[in-house]
Amino acid sequence: MPTADPIVLDLPDEAATLRLGEDLAQAVRPGDVVALHGDLGMGKSTLARSIIRAIADDEWLEVPSPTFTLVQSYALRIPIHHFDLYRLSEAEEMEELGLSEVLAEGVALVEWPERASDYFITAIHVKLFEQGEGRRVEIHAPEAARARIVHSLHVRAFLDASGYPGASRRYMLGDASIRAYETIRTEAGERLVLMDAPERRNEPAVRDGLPYSRIARLAQSVAAFVGVAKCLKAHGFAAPEIHAMDLDAGLLLIEHLGDGTFLLPDGSPSAERYAEAGRLLAAMHGQQWPRRMPVREGVEHMVPDYDRAAFEIEASLLLDWYVPFAKGRPASDEERAEFARLWAPLIERLLTCEQSLVLRDYHSPNIIWREDQEGFDRLGIIDVQDAAMGPAAYDVASLAMDARVDISEEIERVVVEAYCAARGSGFDRAAFEEAYAITAAHRNTKILGIFVRLAKRDGKPGYLKHLPRIQDYLRRAMNHPVLADLHAHYEKQGFLGDQA
Structure with missing residues (x-):
């Protein structure tokens, strides 16, 4: 199991658990295993269901418990395979369930991973504990996955600080560059767009000691988007309004201009x-x-x-x-x-x-x-x-x-x-x-x-x-x-x- 300090969060109610599922859905990548630990009733299935529905972009998607089938698969943008090992007879049965095959292109969510712990040494481990009326969660993860989760949680904090604490997050697209986008739906039903574009750093030099992006005069941070968008709007053109910004983190919350x-x-x-x-x-x-x-x-x-x-x-x-x-x-x-x-x-x-x-x-x-x-x-x-x-x-x-x-x-x-x-x-x-x-x-x-x-x-x-x-x-x-x-x-x- 990863040895870095765990990420520790308080989940005061079920809504907070659902939001954590959305945050994890934005962080996982094909090849990840998310091992969900906790006693009965701790919210493992609730968390798994939230992750699956967020990736499916369908809050009403039926997500049955795989307790009797052991695994339930979903052909989504990122294929998801939901395992429940409570009825697993012996660890060797994992081979028959095809864990290694599903990870080639998808993500595995595993409840009761303790039944085959040797298979999940390098997994993302999410541990749920009772804490008053709510839960405490500890997340242990390998370095790369941990960085993704920390960044996703920072996005959540950015939304909270921008006045949208109950907003839902859905993947929108990743373009042909380093940028990614999410559709944000506020509690009032308004749609916004989150632009996630960290400042360009540590790019390899290709000519005269400079990286390609600098020679080609590509934007180095989201400050360029803000400046140009504001200028276009001031000149009468329909560029997005900027609702909130975190220039250091490369985060912008902007107007959703529609789907046409x-x-x-x-x-x-x-x-x-x-x-x-x-x-x-x-x-x-x-x-x-x-x-x-x-x-x-x-x-x-x-x-x-x-x-x-x-x-x-x-x-x-x-x-x-x-x-x-x-x-x-x-x-x-x-x-x-x-x-x-x-x-x-x-x-x-x-x-x-x-x-x-x-x-x-x-x-x-x-x-x-x-x-x-x-x-x-x-x-x-x-x-x-x-x-x-x-x-x-x-x-x-x-x-x-x-x-x-x-x-x-x-x-x-x-x-x-x-x-x-x-x-x-x-x-x-x-x-x-x-x-x-x-x-x-x-x-x-x-x-x-x-x-x-x-x-x-x-x-x-x-x-x-x-x-x-x-x-x-x-x-x-x-x-x-x-x-x-x-x-x-x-x-x-x-x-x-x-x-x-």
Whole structure:
């Protein structure tokens, strides 16, 4: 059993036990065993039921006791296997129950683990004791699991301190970065969003002694989100209101802007909604944006430049990740030199074209369609922390060549035309078309590398299914004359995939 000091909590009533179950549900990961100790009536089943229902996001889910079946399984976001070993005849029966197999992809909750204690030496041990009208709980856990539990309990304390002591917590999503999100429902029925994004620390240096995130000018803390979101709202755009913040812990409690998507019921993109998102960009690019954005008293966020180093290291993701994946070998020095030579004049053009505030991930997953609102309030913007001052065309390309949705050439042109028309007279259409083509080529070059990195480094193979779409977008972008040399190189290297 782990020997670190236990986490000790007081649970004055059943509601506190249910909240602890929600907190543990946010902390567990596939491969965890949660061993629940306590005499009859101590609340082991109540705690297990709360964990299962929280992961299922179903407070009414039927969770029968597995006393007679010994194990009950739930095919959820994280598969859960609920064991009750009270009727276990001998410890060796654990082999027949398949504990090691279920832990390959899921979590085991084990009541009466004492019946086979040798199997649970490295488990998370939750011990419940009677204390007055309530319970005292002691949690012993291995270092990594303990850190997750401590962090989840800190989130609960943050919610309590923010004025929501009875709030429920549900997993919302984990994005392609270090951030995670929860849906918070208050006792009054209001929905909020918890952003959990610890400050970036201890990242490996990749160039000039700096980590990738700093070179690419990615946000280092949630202060960036607060500053940009507040500035967008002040300029009339529907970014989330900030309800509470703990900058040191990387926690934000923000407005829930809704669930509407840019997709029609059949899963296809809505040309009307994409066009409106293009017009919103035109409105943004017609404004002047400050470089210093207030976060709270005494704290400001300085919006970075989308500079040469950032463009270079993002493009090189194709060489670092896609080339080894597609060709089975690292990119050679000669290939890297030629790649850099071809991109150098194109990046120079990006540095000198029209500049504005660029959100950098402006596409369907990060824009909420709000049918009940009017004007640009219909478009809720939720991913703003990596904003930089860069090519205005970048976000148009991000939207019109949505990395997660098949956007036809017809809808792409609808977006571009809506944007250009909204820019009004005097807009340099030819300069925009050139910047649009280069930013589209750059963004999709970067994404080819990122999606392979997510699959190979981060264990998310589902991203590989998007590669053909990204290669199709690259082929479209390459039609502009300014990209003729790059186009020929990509064709020769096979970066554009199967064009059949």
